[in-house]
Amino acid sequence: MSIFDDVNQFLETRLEEFLRDHPHLELQALEEQLREQEADTLRLIRNLEAEEKRAQDAILALSAEIKLWHGRIDTARAAGRRDLMQAALDKEASLLREGNQRWGQMQGTQQRLARAQELLAQVRQRRQEVHRKAEQVRSKQQAQQQQARAQTASSWESSDWQPRAQVGRTPASAFDPLEAEFQRLETDSELDDLKRNLGKR
Structure with a gap:
């Protein structure tokens, strides 16, 4: 399974199901997993960009070589050397085929790079969603804890138990x-x- 399929499956199924079924559990772990996916995708993008650059350099070098052999075809024709002219034509045709292959490889790399960049945007968006959800859960938990502390304090104040500091101030009755x-x-x-x-x- 490729990184694209793996991450897409994670984004489209696991994350949605987890957030729907357990919105209050392990959001930080999910956010960390998305951060790792983001780092993996960034590494993939860097590798694809380097691959694209190598393909472009190879195509430019082939282009210069094709131009050279095209000139040699004219030189051999002008000299009346049909044997050299045919050899130069064969060489040029071979370089053109290699150039077409390199061009196709570069286009494939560019398509994968575009997909990786889209994937990176999706991962970042989902990580932000998880981060916001985690903040909401943290805020809700803090509010619940504060409410619980306030209720505890209120129940102590309203109970019949009196702290030591109030002994001696007991009503006469x-x-x-x-x-x-x-x-x-x-x-x-x-x-x-x-x-x-x-x-x-």
Whole structure:
């Protein structure tokens, strides 16, 4: 399977299905996979561009050689050398066939390059879509976490449990046995202090 088929299958089936069925799962992993596909496609584009350049250089070199042999045909004809003229014609025909093959190869490379560039645009677009979706999911999760924290704080405030800092500020109507014990202890301690002070007088 070629890279085109592999990436197209990934883009058209796996990504769509995954986002539809599991929009909240592993979006970062998907984004990373698309980033790798983008890097692979960029490498392919660079290779195809180099191949296209080599084909163009080869065609230019063949063109110069064909021109040379075409001139030699005229030279052999003018000299009356039919044997050399025929050999030059054969050589020119061979170079023209090679030139046609090279031209066809270059056109094939250019078509593959155009497809790779289209593919790169698709991969980048899908990666941006996944990135936006990941940001939406992150924002939604943060909002849900903040809401949960706010609800937890609200439930603590509205519950009957009171933090330590509020002990001693209990309404008179509420009976706290521990509070009563400490009040008795503190009262007894104050009375003992008063008795000692009075005894000294």
